[in-house]
Amino acid sequence: xxxxxxxxxxxIGANLVEYLVNANEQVVVVDDLSMGQYQNIAxxxxxxxxFYKHSITDDAFMTELLLAEKFDxxxxxxxxxxxxxxxxxxxxxHQVNLxxxxxxxETIRKNQLPLKKLxxxxxxxxxGNQGELPKKETSPIDPLSPYAIDKFxxxxxxxxxxxxxxxxxxxxxxxxxxxxxxxPASPYSGVLSIINDCLLNNKKFTMYGDGQQxxxxxxxxxxxxxxxxxxxEPTALHDVYNIATxxxxxxxxxxxxxxxxxxxxxxxxxxxxxxxxxxxxYANIAxxxxxxxxxxxxxxxxLFEYIQQTK
Ligand code: UD1
Numbered sequence: 001x002x003x004x005x006x007x008x009x010x011x012i013g014a015n016l017v018e019y020l021v022n023a024n025e026q027v028v029v030v031d032d033l034s035m036g037q038y039q040n041i042a043x044x045x046x047x048x049x050x051f052y053k054h055s056i057t058d059d060a061f062m063t064e065l066l067l068a069e070k071f072d073x074x075x076x077x078x079x080x081x082x083x084x085x086x087x088x089x090x091x092x093x094h095q096v097n098l099x100x101x102x103x104x105x106e107t108i109r110k111n112q113l114p115l116k117k118l119x120x121x122x123x124x125x126x127x128g129n130q131g132e133l134p135k136k137e138t139s140p141i142d143p144l145s146p147y148a149i150d151k152f153x154x155x156x157x158x159x160x161x162x163x164x165x166x167x168x169x170x171x172x173x174x175x176x177x178x179x180x181x182x183x184p185a186s187p188y189s190g191v192l193s194i195i196n197d198c199l200l201n202n203k204k205f206t207m208y209g210d211g212q213q214x215x216x217x218x219x220x221x222x223x224x225x226x227x228x229x230x231x232x233e234p235t236a237l238h239d240v241y242n243i244a245t246x247x248x249x250x251x252x253x254x255x256x257x258x259x260x261x262x263x264x265x266x267x268x269x270x271x272x273x274x275x276x277x278x279x280x281x282y283a284n285i286a287x288x289x290x291x292x293x294x295x296x297x298x299x300x301x302x303l304f305e306y307i308q309q310t311k
C-alpha cells in the first residue's frame with residue numbers, strides 16, 4: 001500500500017512512518033521541517049520512504065504529487081502545532097492548519113482520486129475549557145485559539161467531505177502524546193519531554209501551578225496502533241475519535257515516576273499557572289475501545305521505555 005504522511009518528520013508522524021516502513025509499506029513524507037526534524041526519519045529514507053522538503057501550503061506541488069502517486073492512504077499530521085504561534089500569527093497558521101488541508105481534499109474530490117481512507121489529526125484543544133470530564137467526542141467544544149479553531153474546522157471539513165462527496169475519511173483528537181522523537185528543545189514541547197530533558201541534562205524544571213493538574217498522557221506507540229486501527233477499520237468513517245488512555249495522572253505523579261526511573265531528583269522551580277492553562281483534562285475513549293483498542297502502555301511502562309531510549 002502507498003501512504004502519504006504530511007508532517008511525517010514531526011514527533012507523531014515520524015513514529016507512524018517508522019511503523020509503516022517496518023511493515024513494508026510504501027511511504028511518502030511531505031514536511032517543511034519547520035517543526036519536524038529530518039533526523040527523525042533520516043535512517044528510514046530509501047526504497048520504502050521518499051521525503052519531500054516542502055510546505056503543505058505549496059498547492060501546485062501537492063496537486064502534482066497527489067495526481068502522480070495515487071495514494072491508498074493519506075494521513076494529515078502536518079500543522080503548525082503551536083497554540084502560541086497561532087495566537088501570534090493567525091493568518092499564517094490558518095494557511096497551514098486549515099487551507100492546506102482543504103486544498104488536499106479539493107484535489108482529491110475534483111480529480112476523483114481513488115483513496116482507501118484519509119485521516120486527519122485534530123486535537124483535544126477543541127474542547128477548550130468546558131468543564132465536563134472525561135471529555136467525550138460529544139462533549140461541548142470551545143476552541144479558544146486560532147490553532148483550536150483551525151483544528152476543529154479542518155476536522156469538520158474532513159468528516160463532511162466524506163458525507164457530502166463520498167470520500168472515505170476519519171478524524172482523531174489527540175490528548176497529551178509523549179514518547180521518543182519529540183524535540184525537547186522546542187518551546188512548544190509537551191511537559192513530559194521537558195521533564196525528561198531536564199533530568200538528562202541536569203537542568204532546572206519550571207513547574208507552573210501546584211503540580212496537581214491532570215492530563216491524559218498517551219504513549220506515542222499506542223497512538224500509532226490507534227491510527228492504524230482507524231485506517232483499517234471500515235466502520236470508522238466520517239467520524240471523530242479521541243486518542244488517549246482514559247486515565248488521568250497529575251504532574252507531580254509523573255515527576256515522581258521519572259525520578260524513580262532516572263534514580264535522581266528533579267530540581268523544580270515554582271511559578272504560577274500559565275495564562276489559559278487548564279487544571280484537569282482526560283478523555284473518555286469508549287468509542288475507540290469499541291473498535292478493539294486497548295492501550296498497551298500505562299504511564300509507568302511508557303515512561304520507562306521512553307527514558308531507556310533517551311538515556
Ligand atoms: C496541550 C498543548 C497546548 C494546547 C492544550 C489544549 C502541547 C505541548 N501543549 O497543553 O498547546 O492548548 O493541550 O488541549 O501539546 N507545564 C509545566 N512546566 C513546563 C511545561 C508545562 O509545569 O515546562 C505544565 C503546564 O502548565 C500544564 C501541564 O504541565 O499544566 C501540561 O502542559 P503541556 O504539556 O504543555 O500540555 P497542555 O497544557 O495539555
